[in-house]
Amino acid sequence: MSTDQTTIVLIGHGMVGQRFLEALAERGLTATHRVVVLCEEPRPAYDRVQLTSYFSGKTPDDLSMTDLAFIEEHGIELYVGDAAETVDRDARKVTARSGRVFDYDVLVLATGSYPFVPPVPGKDAAGCFVYRTIEDLLAIEEYAKTATTGAVVGGGLLGLEAAGALKGLGLTSHIVEFAPRLMPVQVDEGGGAALLRTIEDMGLSVHTGVGTQEIVVGPDGSVTGMKLSDGSELATDLVVFSAGVRPRDQLARDCGLAVGERGGIAVDEQCRTVTDPHVFAIGECALAADGRVYGLVAPGYEQAVTVAATLARDAAAFTGADLSTKLKLLGVDVASFGDAHGTAEDCLDVVYSDSRAGLYKKLVIGRDGTLLGGILVGDAEAYGTLKAFTGSVPPVPPESLVLPAGAGAPVQLGPSALPDDAVICSCHNVSKGTIRGAVTDHRCVTVPEVKKCTKAGTGCGSCVKVIGQLVTAELEASGVEVDKGLCGCFGQTREELYEIVLALRITSYQDLLDRYGREEARGGDGCEVCKPTVGSIIASLAPTIGASGYVLDGEQAALQDTNDHFLANLQKNGSYSVVPRIPGGEIAPEKLIVIGEIARDFRLYTKITGGQRIDMFGARVEQLPSIWARLVDAGFESGHAYGKSLRTVKSCVGQTWCRYGVQDSVRMAIDLELRYRGLRSPHKLKSAVSGCARECAEAQSKDFGVIATAAGWNLYVGGNGGATPRHADLLAQDLSDAELVRLIDRFLMFYIRTADRLERTSTWLERVPGGLDHVRDVVVHDSLGICDELEALMSAHVAGYRDEWAETIDDPEKLARFVSFVNAPDTPDPLVSFVPERDQIKPDLPLLSIGHRPLETLETLEGSAQR
Amino acid sequence: MTLAPETTDLRVRLRLTDGWFTACDLGTLFPGRGVAVLLPDGAQAALFRDRRGELYAIDNRDPFTGAAVLSRGLTGTHQGRPFVASPLLKQRFDLATGQCLDDESVRVTAYEVRATADVAG
Ligand code: SRM
Ligand SMILES: Cc1cc2nc3c(=O)[nH]c(=O)nc-3n(C[C@H](O)[C@H](O)[C@H](O)COP(=O)(O)OP(=O)(O)OC[C@H]3O[C@@H](n4cnc5c(N)ncnc54)[C@H](O)[C@@H]3O)c2cc1C
Ligand code: SF4
Ligand code: FES
Numbered sequence: 001m002s003t004d005q006t007t008i009v010l011i012g013h014g015m016v017g018q019r020f021l022e023a024l025a026e027r028g029l030t031a032t033h034r035v036v037v038l039c040e041e042p043r044p045a046y047d048r049v050q051l052t053s054y055f056s057g058k059t060p061d062d063l064s065m066t067d068l069a070f071i072e073e074h075g076i077e078l079y080v081g082d083a084a085e086t087v088d089r090d091a092r093k094v095t096a097r098s099g100r101v102f103d104y105d106v107l108v109l110a111t112g113s114y115p116f117v118p119p120v121p122g123k124d125a126a127g128c129f130v131y132r133t134i135e136d137l138l139a140i141e142e143y144a145k146t147a148t149t150g151a152v153v154g155g156g157l158l159g160l161e162a163a164g165a166l167k168g169l170g171l172t173s174h175i176v177e178f179a180p181r182l183m184p185v186q187v188d189e190g191g192g193a194a195l196l197r198t199i200e201d202m203g204l205s206v207h208t209g210v211g212t213q214e215i216v217v218g219p220d221g222s223v224t225g226m227k228l229s230d231g232s233e234l235a236t237d238l239v240v241f242s243a244g245v246r247p248r249d250q251l252a253r254d255c256g257l258a259v260g261e262r263g264g265i266a267v268d269e270q271c272r273t274v275t276d277p278h279v280f281a282i283g284e285c286a287l288a289a290d291g292r293v294y295g296l297v298a299p300g301y302e303q304a305v306t307v308a309a310t311l312a313r314d315a316a317a318f319t320g321a322d323l324s325t326k327l328k329l330l331g332v333d334v335a336s337f338g339d340a341h342g343t344a345e346d347c348l349d350v351v352y353s354d355s356r357a358g359l360y361k362k363l364v365i366g367r368d369g370t371l372l373g374g375i376l377v378g379d380a381e382a383y384g385t386l387k388a389f390t391g392s393v394p395p396v397p398p399e400s401l402v403l404p405a406g407a408g409a410p411v412q413l414g415p416s417a418l419p420d421d422a423v424i425c426s427c428h429n430v431s432k433g434t435i436r437g438a439v440t441d442h443r444c445v446t447v448p449e450v451k452k453c454t455k456a457g458t459g460c461g462s463c464v465k466v467i468g469q470l471v472t473a474e475l476e477a478s479g480v481e482v483d484k485g486l487c488g489c490f491g492q493t494r495e496e497l498y499e500i501v502l503a504l505r506i507t508s509y510q511d512l513l514d515r516y517g518r519e520e521a522r523g524g525d526g527c528e529v530c531k532p533t534v535g536s537i538i539a540s541l542a543p544t545i546g547a548s549g550y551v552l553d554g555e556q557a558a559l560q561d562t563n564d565h566f567l568a569n570l571q572k573n574g575s576y577s578v579v580p581r582i583p584g585g586e587i588a589p590e591k592l593i594v595i596g597e598i599a600r601d602f603r604l605y606t607k608i609t610g611g612q613r614i615d616m617f618g619a620r621v622e623q624l625p626s627i628w629a630r631l632v633d634a635g636f637e638s639g640h641a642y643g644k645s646l647r648t649v650k651s652c653v654g655q656t657w658c659r660y661g662v663q664d665s666v667r668m669a670i671d672l673e674l675r676y677r678g679l680r681s682p683h684k685l686k687s688a689v690s691g692c693a694r695e696c697a698e699a700q701s702k703d704f705g706v707i708a709t710a711a712g713w714n715l716y717v718g719g720n721g722g723a724t725p726r727h728a729d730l731l732a733q734d735l736s737d738a739e740l741v742r743l744i745d746r747f748l749m750f751y752i753r754t755a756d757r758l759e760r761t762s763t764w765l766e767r768v769p770g771g772l773d774h775v776r777d778v779v780v781h782d783s784l785g786i787c788d789e790l791e792a793l794m795s796a797h798v799a800g801y802r803d804e805w806a807e808t809i810d811d812p813e814k815l816a817r818f819v820s821f822v823n824a825p826d827t828p829d830p831l832v833s834f835v836p837e838r839d840q841i842k843p844d845l846p847l848l849s850i851g852h853r854p855l856e857t858l859e860t861l862e863g864s865a866q867r
Numbered sequence: 868m869t870l871a872p873e874t875t876d877l878r879v880r881l882r883l884t885d886g887w888f889t890a891c892d893l894g895t896l897f898p899g900r901g902v903a904v905l906l907p908d909g910a911q912a913a914l915f916r917d918r919r920g921e922l923y924a925i926d927n928r929d930p931f932t933g934a935a936v937l938s939r940g941l942t943g944t945h946q947g948r949p950f951v952a953s954p955l956l957k958q959r960f961d962l963a964t965g966q967c968l969d970d971e972s973v974r975v976t977a978y979e980v981r982a983t984a985d986v987a988g
Contacts, residue, residue, distance in 0.1 A: 488945070510918065524944030525899060525917050528952035528959070531941055558899030562939040562954035565900070570954055574934035822891040822902035822914070830909065831928070831935045848933030 005034045008311070009094050009102050011084040011251065012110035013039035015048055016283030016300035018065050020110060021076060023308035030074035036102050037076060038094070040083035041133060044068075049297055049459075051137065055165045060134050087255040089276055106278060108307060109252060109265060113245035113284040113295065118153070122215030127223030128239045131162045140240065144169040147237035151175075151226060153212050154242035155182040157327065162240045163204055174205045174234060176212055176226070186325060186336045187360075187375050190353055194360035194377045198332050201358075207234070215239060247285045247293055260287040269317040270310045271303045280307045290320035297459065298322075298427045324390075324426060326376075326383045332358070333380035338373025338390040339364050347372055350399045354378075361402040369393045376402070384466035388422035388432065424466055427459025435467060439474040447471055486757060487529035489513060489521035494682065494757045498537050507547035509534045509559055528561075533757045535559030536644055539680035540752050543800035544793055550807055551680075552814050563642035566818065567805055568624055573843040575832045576624060577617040578604070579641035580631050581677060584651040584669035584689075585612030594634040602627055605840045611648035611686070613639060618841055620832050622820045628805045637803040640678060644758075646685045649673035650698065654691030654708070661691035663708030668737070669697070672706070675741065676748065678801045682755040682764075685748070700728045703761040704744055709733070713740045717747055718772070720762035729765070729772045732780055742791065746779040749790035881912055881924050882979035890914055893982045896922070901938035901951065903927050912978055913938035915962055917949055923962035924978040929953045930967070937975070 008024070010017055017037065024030050039045070044066035054063065071078050082098045087107065094102045115130035117123050127147070129140050144150065150166035152159045155177025166173040175182070181192025182199065196206055211229035218224040225235040247264040249257075257275045258266045264287025266274045271286060273279045282303040287293050294300060299321035309316035324337035342349060342364040350363040359378035363386070366372050371389050376382065382401050394401070395417055418424075420433035438444045438453040447468050451457045457464040475484075485491040490513075492500070497512070506512050512534060514522045535556055542549035548556065551564055563569050568576035580595070595614055599606045602623055604616035619627055640646060649672045652658070654665030669689040676685070688697035689706040699705025705716040711734040719728030732743055755764040768774055777783040779790070808814045819825035831848060834841035877893040883906065890904040896916040904912040904924070911927035915938075927935045932955045940951040942962070949962040959968040965977035 489943075520947075521944065524947075525942055525949060527943035527945065528941040528957065531899075531943065555899075558897060559941075561941065562936070565939070570936065570939070572932060572934060572955065574936045816895075817897075817900075820903065821905040821911070822895060823889075824905045827905060829903070829911070829935050831933070845933075 005032065006105040007034040007036060007103060008106045008108065009104040010035070010037045010108045010110060011094065012112055012248075012283070012285070013037050013041070013045045013066075013078065013080075014110060014112045014283065015045060015065065015297050016112070016304050017108075017110035018045035019301045020108060020282060020304035020308060021074075022070075023305045024311070025070070025074050027308050027312040027314075029308065029312055030076060035074070035076045036104075037078045038082055038084045038096055039078060039080045041135070042081045043134065044071075044078060044080055046134065048132075051131075051134070052161045052165050054134065054137050055141075055168045063134070084251060087251060087279075089255050089257075089279070092278060104278070106280070106311060109273075109279065109281040109285055110283045110300075110304075111248040111251060111285040114248050115241060116244045116246050117241045118212065118243055120212055120214055122217045122223070123241070125215055125217040125223050126221055127237060128215060128241065130241050131158055131165075132245075137165075140165070140238070141169065143238055144171055147171055149174070149236045150238040150240065151234060151236040152240045152242055153226075154244065155179070155206065155208065156185060156242065156244070157183060157325075159240075159242035160199070162242050166238070166240065167202070167204060171238065172205075173203075174207065174236065175199075176210060176228065176234070177206070177208045178211045180209045182206065182208065183334065186334065186340065187377060188341060188362065190351060190362065191334075191336075191360045191375045191377045194353065194358050195332065195334065198358035198378065202331075245284065245295060247287070249285055252281065252285070257281075260291075260293070262293075263287070264293040269306075269319055271307045271318055272310070280310075282307055288318060288320065292320065294321060294323075296321075296323065296325065298429070301427065301459075302429055322423075322426060324387050326380050333376065333378060333383075335376040335380035335383040335387075336374070337383065337387040338371070340373045340375050342372070344372055350402070352399070352402050363399070363402060374402075384424065384463055385418070387426075388418045388424060388466075392419065424470065425454075425456035425459065425463040427463075428455040430454050430456035432470060435470050436474050439471055445471070445475060485518070486533060487527055489517050489524070489526050489530045491518050492516065494533055494537070495754050497534060498541075498753055501534070501537050501545065502541055505545040507538060507545055508555055509538070510555065529757070531559040532561050532564070532644075535564075536680045536682070540797070541793070543796035549678075549800050549802065550804060552804070552808060552811075552817075557817075566621060566624060567628075567638060567642060567808065568619065569642045571617060571843065573832055573845065573848055574621075574829055575617070575843065576619045576621060577615050577641070578619050578624070578627055578631075579609070579613060579615045579639040580636035581639040581673070582613040582648075583673040583677075584649060584666050586651070586666055586670060591634060591636070594630070594636075598627060598630050603834075603841060605842065611641075612650045613648060615641070618834055618843070620820065620828050621818055622826060622828070625809065625815050625818050629809050632803070632806050632809050637677070638805040643680065644683050645678060645680045646673070646676040646687070648686060649676075650686075650688035650702075652690050652696035654689075658691055660694060661708065662710050663691055663713065665689040665691035665697065665706075665708055668706060668708075668713070668740075672741075672744070675798055676744075678804070679748065679752075679797055681748070681752050683758050683760045685761070701725065702728060704728075704747060706740065712736050715740060715743055715747075717775070718762045718765035720760050722760075724762075726762040726766075731772075731776060743779060745794035746787050746790045747775070749793050750775065750779055750786075753790075876984055877982040878984070879914065879922060879980060879982050881906075881914070882981075883907070887981075890924075899942055901940065901942070903935065903938040911935045911938075913940075913951070914980065915942055915949075915951060917942065917944075917962075921949070922980040922982060923949060924980045925951070925960060925962060925965045926975040926977075928975070929955055929958075930973055930975055931956050931958055 046063040047065050082096045084094050085097050086095045092104050115132050150171040151174040152163045153176050155175045163173045163175045182195050212226055213229055214227040216225040223239055225233055227233050249259045249263055249265050252265045257273050265281035266287045267281050269289045271280050271282050283300040303318045306316045306318045326335035346367045348365050352361045361376050363374040364372040370393050418432050422432045424432050434454050438450045442453050444450045444453050457467050484493055538547050551560055599616045605618050607615050609615045649669040651666045651669030655661030655663055685703045687704045688699040688702045690697040690699045691708050699707050700716050701719045701721050705719055705728050707714045713735045714733050715731045716728035717731045720726040751761055820829045833844040833847050835844045879890045879893050880887040898916050898918045901913045901915040904914050912924045913927040914924045916922055927937050929936050936954055940954045942951045950959045952959045965975040967973035
């Protein structure tokens with residue numbers, strides 16, 4: 001490594017150290033400087049904030065914050081497991097424990113803190129631990145295997161986390177706190193009381209107002225209990241000290257750098273040590289210019305960025321930070337922000353407290369109505385909004401923000417009311433303006449995109465909800481800054497395009513694009529967003545507007561996503577899966593046997609799906625016609641597993657067999673599945689029918705779900721599984737068969753007409769103005785007078801339905817598209833290959849990463865794929 | 868060069884390092900949809916025809932997933948330039964240059980294509 005470059009040596013690769021490296025890279029300094037990192041722990045930087053999640057299943061790898069590719073790419077020399085031992089400031093040399101010596105031009109100390117262990121007798125006995133590193137947790141976990149009781153010294157933030165972890169390990173857990181309440185730093189007496197109750201309800205024993213005097217040690221040298229200041233003794237097998245942290249400033253002291261009275265390396269606003277211009281200190285080891293040592297990660301990140309900026313000769317300063325925190329401690333929301341303890345002169349408290357429910361909310365308000373700070377325990381929903389309003393006079397009475405629903409009409413004050421400079425993400429210091437900018441200027445439309453673009457939400461995650469609201473609000477702030485158009489080709493929404501297609505009976509995508517597309521898109525080839533969307537609209541309306549309902553006909557074929565184009569689901573290696581329809585999940589043995597035979601003959605991987613049917617994976621594109629020829633022959637139809645269309649209507653066995661059933665749920669599920677099969681919609685549609693209120697078919701998690709009652713059927717709508725589950729809402733009760741079908745017809749057609757592209761019924765129901773009530777007015781009470789039309793559209797669909805696989809099998813011209821290569825139709829794609837697993841096959845993924853094998857081996861490959 | 872009036876008589880050819888390689892009849896290409904072509908060295912090309920009849924060919928292998936599927940993606944026009952979106956994870960590739968529009972650092976091979984009558988060899 002060349003040494004004529006300026007060398008930056010970083011001591012400590014913790015959270016702040018890693019952020020510093022990223023900040024160096026962001027400013028291009030890793031390219032111009034040699035960067036050396038000494039990392040004492042046996043693993044590179046990891047997420048200490050999420051440490052406790054190790055006990056809920058996160059592995060040390062999951063917690064890692066270090067992408068080794070990043071380290072390599074930026075030429076950073078990272079020495080893991082090697083601590084700095086001495087610093088010679090005159091010679092500007094750092095000597096590591098391994099004996100390595102590094103010259104530096106700039107030295108950055110990011111050595112963090114060490115847990116403070118009170119000097120009580122017995123503190124070093126076997127069974128005594130601290131709670132700071134992954135190694136600590138591994139040791140606690142190991143020791144807990146032989147223990148039954150554990151005690152945590154310290155009832156602060158970390159103490160509660162540690163106590164929760166001990167309980168999770170199956171120990172009876174105690175918390176011993178010297179102060180009269182839990183979390184004395186963050187919450188006040190009232191908050192502490194609410195917290196205490198909830199935590200005791202969880203089965204943890206809390207001892208406040210008592211100190212630990214001695215650790216009692218048994219004859220074998222391990223912990224057996226502790227003596228408390230009130231004279232009592234607590235029997236315990238394991239003790240975790242969590243009585244605060246102290247800056248790790250020994251290295252700095254040893255080399256003569258100034259430290260504060262209570263520790264911490266003294267630095268100025270650029271985080272440069274006050275003693276030596278070549279040395280900086282950041283993170284928990286630093287005593288900031290405002291005289292504080294910050295024990296939170298957000299201020300440390302800000303310091304890291306400040307130093308990187310300073311090294312790049314940009315103006316930057318760290319003058320102090322907000323200590324707001326929001327945590328979920330043992331499942332309880334605890335948040336404090338701003339002047340939480342009301343230290344400002346003349347300030348007033350607004351307090352809402354419900355000890356029974358474990359709720360405590362306090363707002364500190366200045367004389368002029370300015371929100372100064374607050375504490376929330378039990379429900380911190382309003383944290384994001386409140387914190388951002390801190391320092392200003394909120395546009396509504398502050399109490400309305402903390403009162404529970406129902407009490408004095410709480411105001412739904414969204415983050416849209418916040419000023420642009422309000423900080424939304426404190427971990428990365430991202431303002432509302434920056435987030436809005438990500439949406440408006442950088443065209444981010446989803447939270448993940450905004451996270452990637454701004455870093456907001458990538459720390460503790462507590463702001464993600466507010467970010468989501470902001471993105472939505474921004475996208476919805478119609479017309480002005482945000483284009484609501486479907487895509488770069490159309491300025492209209494999906495709903496508007498639907499209306500145009502229906503009213504003008506437009507059956508061609510090109511026609512629609514050339515007449516109604518954006519000026520610059522007319523005459524072009526459209527894009528991957530509008531083509532399938534318009535294809536779907538034309539398909540849903542086909543019989544009514546006089547288009548062919550067959551998705552592979554003419555131009556329609558070019559609009560379909562690959563799945564619809566090959567009537568099968570594309571898998572990761574380019575093979576397809578095949579899912580025949582099994583209405584209601586009911587299948588006769590003969591048909592089961594056919595599926596088994598086909599899967600065996602084509603060597604397909606088979607699996608029972610979550611939708612009560614059977615999926616066969618691993619079909620090559622050129623095999624699809626022969627597989628389907630056999631399926632169609634046996635009476636199977638397409639299951640549309642590939643389409644934005646009806647998937648399955650699941651059923652429970654119902655009245656026919658079940659002792660509780662009150663209606664024939666299987667028959668109804670089959671009827672519904674056959675009625676709506678093939679219906680193209682904005683997103684996929686799922687349904688289920690249960691034979692009684694026990695709900696074995698999970699109908700309430702479906703787009704439309706039906707539950708039998710003694711008097712008929714209840715219809716639920718807007719349910720969803722997936723990443724954001726939603727329980728369906730009851731739309732109507734005790735319906736007859738005919739009433740049920742009529743309502744579903746209307747509901748589905750209204751949804752297809754007005755939803756956005758890829759908007760499930762659940763999100764649609766929450767987005768449409770008026771929500772469920774409006775939808776009920778329209779489809780039950782016909783408030784818009786469109787129900788006849790909706791029903792007519794559905795009858796046309798039902799009458800026009802044809803199985804698209806049967807149609808394809810009969811059409812040689814369409815079948816000709818199902819080939820691997822246009823110039824070698826029967827040669828299998830050499831990249832689609834499989835290896836055995838559990839008596840079946842799975843994709844040969846390593847093959848994908850090496851690319852195609854040389855031609856010489858092709859012959860053998862083909863052979864093996866066909867066998 | 869004389870073009871035969873019937874498109875069915877035209878053959879689509881790709882330029883490889885050692886000359887023009889005949890892929891298929893022009894008539895088998897459907898506007899807006901691609902086909903895969905197996906090349907002599909075992910590599911694959913994705914061949915497309917847009918609505919104006921222009922022809923394009925790029926490597927068929929999706930560099931993000933390794934699967935040979937680009938020929939099965941949806942095509943479109945982005946700022947006047949033709950592209951295909953991978954059917955797997957939807958990254959878009961400029962059909963004329965092979966440049967990925969969603970990741971500057973990624974580019975796939977683009978081939979020169981022409982449709983000529985058989986005599987042109
Ligand atoms: C095969 C199956 C898993 C299984 O082995 O059981 C499956 C597999 C896929 N699911 Fe699923 N889902 C399957 C049942 C479910 C269920 C359970 C159910 O239907 O009762 C759910 C939750 C219920 C729900 O949808 O509300 C489910 C929620 C999802 C979601 C999330 C949807 C959402 O609104 O959040 C996606 C993503 C999407 O559609 O955008 C998804 C997407 C997918 C895709 C299509 C992903 C993809 O694009 O490749 C998978 C392709 C399967 C294939 O290639 O054949 N799958 N998926 C199940 C097929 C059911 C069937 O017979 O058709
Ligand atoms: C269980 C737990 C929960 C927490 N929860 C939160 C939270 O919810 N929110 C929040 O903001 N903060 C939280 N914190 C605090 C947060 O983790 C710290 O503020 C943050 O890690 C500080 O970063 P740092 O880089 O300054 O120190 P550290 O992350 O401690 O890193 C310092 C590193 O330097 C190394 N080191 C020390 N001396 C040397 C040397 N001589 N040579 C080489 N290396 C050395 C250490 O081994 C260590 O790896 C929590 C902490 C813990 C332990
Ligand atoms: S939902 Fe009711 S009828 Fe259906 S299987 Fe369950 S208990 Fe039986
Ligand atoms: S506030 Fe922690 S990630 Fe945004």
